[in-house]
Amino acid sequence: MTNRIVTGAHYGLRDWLAQRITAVIMAVYSVITVFVLLTSKPITYGVWRDLFAQGWMRVATLLFMASLAWHAWVGVRDILMDYIKPAGLRLALEVLVLLTIAAYAGWTIQILWR
Numbered sequence: 001m002t003n004r005i006v007t008g009a010h011y012g013l014r015d016w017l018a019q020r021i022t023a024v025i026m027a028v029y030s031v032i033t034v035f036v037l038l039t040s041k042p043i044t045y046g047v048w049r050d051l052f053a054q055g056w057m058r059v060a061t062l063l064f065m066a067s068l069a070w071h072a073w074v075g076v077r078d079i080l081m082d083y084i085k086p087a088g089l090r091l092a093l094e095v096l097v098l099l100t101i102a103a104y105a106g107w108t109i110q111i112l113w114r
Helices: 013-038 045-053 055-083 087-112
Strands: none
Touching: 013 055, 045 055, 055 087
16 A cells, blocks of 8 residues: 655646746737837837727736736745745745735736726
């Protein structure tokens, strides 16, 4: 009989796929943003404001932020699970990370739609 020691949450394929998909979304957004900014007039506040006045840019930015939040959560959670052994400390740090990510996501929404 073999005794197996189970450690971690074993999210596996789902998290691996989430990291790749969110990375692709962020890369595409970055390339589009750089292209738009390089092919437009010199970047001033007015150009920046006009760019983000368009609905597609606000939605794309919100999608970027959601991808960034999910990507960051999966990465930081995995780091905490690997390196922080005391369960109470790990839980406290995970809650702190989640609250920080949620605050940044809320701030992004406030900036985009105020």
